[in-house]
Amino acid sequence: MDRSPGRRAWWLRSPWGRAAAAAFAGALPALAFPAPSWWWLAYAALVPWLLLVRSAPTYGRAALDGWLGGAGFILAVHHWLLPSLHVFILVLALLLGALWAPWGLLVRALLGGAPGAGRGAAALVLVPSGWLMVELVRSWEYLGGPWGLLGASQWQLPPALRLASVGGVWLVSLLIVAVNTALAELLARPAVRLPAVAGLLVCALGATAAWYWAPVPRPAGTVRIAVVQPGLTGTPTERLARSEALTRSLAGRGVRLVVWGESSLYRDPVDRPDLAARLAALSRRTGAELLINADAPRNGGPGIYKSAVLIGPDGPTGDRYAKMRLVPFGEYIPLRSVLGWATKVGKAATTDRIRGAHQVVMPVAAAHGLRIGPLVCFETAFPDMSRHLTRDGAQVLVAQSSTSTFQGSWAPLQHASLGALRAAETWRPMVHATLTGVSAVYGPRGERIGEQLGTDRSAAAVYDLPLAEGTSPYVRYGDWAVYTAVGALVLAGAYAGVRALSGRPAPARR
Structure with missing residues (x-):
């Protein structure tokens, strides 16, 4: 030829x-x-x-x-x-x-x-x-x-x-x-x-x-979790109100963990006692702990973090994780002194977010000490991060994301699909919760569990999440390929x- x-x-x-x-x-x-x-x-x-x-x-x-x-x-x-x-x-x-x-x-x-x-x-x-x-x-x-x-x-x-x-x-x-x-x-x-x-x-x-x-993972029971997806609701105040209403609707359904999307709050409940009290009341009403995400300064200091914060019936539990891997140009501009002009031709970040220091595994008391490994948005693309959380004892991987800027594009569905790979690689179920879709949940073999919340939905969905035991070859041997x-x-x-x-x-x- x-x-x-x-x-x-x-x-x-x-x-x-x-x-x-x-x-x-x-x-x-x-x-x-x-x-x-x-x-x-x-x-x-x-x-x-x-x-x-x-x-x-x-x-x-x-x-x-x-x-x-x-x-x-x-x-x-x-x-x-x-x-x-x-x-x-x-x-x-x-x-x-x-x-x-x-x-x-x-x-x-x-x-x-x-x-x-x-x-x-x-x-x-x-x-x-x-x-x-x-x-x-x-x-x-x-x-x-x-x-x-x-x-x-x-x-x-x-x-x-x-x-x-x-x-x-x-x-x-x-x-x-x-x-x-x-x-x-x-x-x-x-x-x-x-x-x-x-x-x-x-x-x-x-x-x-x-x-x-x-080898395949060994079944280890189930846990009932819920994903709250408020949808395109306008202002942060309206988003919070919609998220609260959807969370209240979960009362009496046996849910043990409720997951909100990335940037679900623009105030840190640790620094706002009134907000912490509202969230604690939601936790008491549903009988579940809440994993929220605050896109805000921390402890009243300068700089903005994207933090996953666990809320219990008495308020913030002290368990939090700050996003470590930030989106270039979306959350910071690399070499801003040289490439800062990108803000003039597009919607690049006007303020650099601050990176977290290390990954965190959080125990959920309402689920009998279930250990969850939080990831924030972009981080679900990195195989090493979910593998590290699994090695540290995470039983469920939880991703909080927001793709509201890219509604109507291929991005939300492609982002949600990454959860299947991370679950299959680690033998740990994966919860992918977003503000505006696509939200999805995957079992320990990467199989999809329950309904998928598309970008046209404003809803709370409940999932009986299958847990698993064992160590996958990929977690054990790493990047041998x-x-x-x-x-x-x-x-x-x-x-x-x-x-x-x-x-x-x-x-x-x-």
Whole structure:
């Protein structure tokens, strides 16, 4: 299927046409995520991009195809930020897209020309490993965090969730890219059909083995919790009144924990005795403790924290957690002295929030000491945070979120879907409570529990949440899939270096 330059399509001969094709090919995998949720597309969505990069006439062009494809991917999975960041989202997409330039070089080196069976087999390991390095680097919180990891597109597929319990979302990403690489080899070079088919069989057998033989959590009873979603209610005062009314409606229903969304209060009840008394009265009336979220200064001091605060029948219990990982530009501006101009072209944060110091596990007395691990909004995207809470003894993961700025976009549903992965990875049920939707609850295997509250709902929902015991392989062994990918790339680099030093020619390419 290789074509000489003279026979290539005009849009491949034109630098601008090829650039547009790379950006479009990079954006294609975004359709596998919610809201479209075409999860099956993920297993072939990278093929056009891989074929384009492997056909690059030079390594420089391959790096550019990787860069522009990466920019297209970032722009597609973050397109809902456009109303907030305006033109700055294009700048961010180009900056983060550069992370895929080395991946483009790797694809060109392994799949370009006429690879033999050895190079074809190596590509099945190294191309997914290179992709995972891109996901790992861009997952750094200061670069935007792990939003849109390819493995996260499989949140509703039980076999993929079982695989996540073994190696986290990283292992799912590796499998998806390996399948795409094998398909690209089959289309581009029928001569490497044997390793490509073998790669597909290994992926299928690995997923099947995880489904049938991976350990599963042990049931450990249930606890009744409730999520309060006030909806778009206008002012903070109106939101509080609606949240109180919905919480009062839960009286007599046996609820032990009521969860409100992120920024449900703009005053800290610890500093406002009148507000603390109102919330304590709600706790007494419902027989449940309340987990609220205050977007406010703490202890009367300067600076604003986003704090999860547990309220009991006597008021604040003293258990609180301040959000540690903040949203770049949404809650603070990195290098504000240089990038502060972003506030003039979009809705970037005018005031930087202050980071919390450490994660917290809270006992809920009303639920016989049930231990919950709070996360705030963006933090549900980070696998390490939920794993850390589980290791510290959390029995339930509780996320408080607010996506009211992005109503009508793909963001609320995509954010809610992350709860399924975190639950499957840790064997701990996950409660995802928002102000305006989407709110959802997931069991210890990542299965959805009860009804999902969409962005059109203002309601309180009650869930009988299944608890579980045991330690998942991912919690026990951590990011072994990432370390394996790093090891494979290091060994491949060492092999190439030894060949270069020994003076042996590289394998011939036809």
